[in-house]
Amino acid sequence: MLKATVYVTIKQSVLDPQGVAVQGALHSMGFDEVSKVRVGKYLELELGTSDRAEAERRVKAMCEKLLANTVIEDYRYELI
């Protein structure tokens, strides 16, 4: 069975308020060396298939249709 790891990140040109909040919190805790924070999602999917090409095609469709909002987010995935 294959496992897919999906990373969804906010595009560089889009403001990331969650990242700004985390950076602020880190600064207030004394971690002043942090100059930028971007927060994204990380998903692990277990797939009931072992056809690699098919899985690749299906995971791409899942990302496009549900897992990522491609207007403001980028995604990448790995099959293990």
Added chain:
Amino acid sequence: MLKATVYVTIKQSVLDPQGVAVQGALHSMGFDEVSKVRVGKYLELELGTSDRAEAERRVKAMCEKLLANTVIEDYRYELI
């Protein structure tokens, strides 16, 4: 300057309601091959330091104190 990539995942023994919801949504869209979904966080931190050992120590402290709730979450990080 170093960059840290932090992955925060819910421990295997802890229920992941967000993952269950994503799995349900994928099933309702016809992606029936997905047998399990776990959702985590993915953070990119830009650090204003190039001392690798120091950065390692500091990022570990950030994870322990803010980025991960170690009662229910695991974390791992990479320095680039």
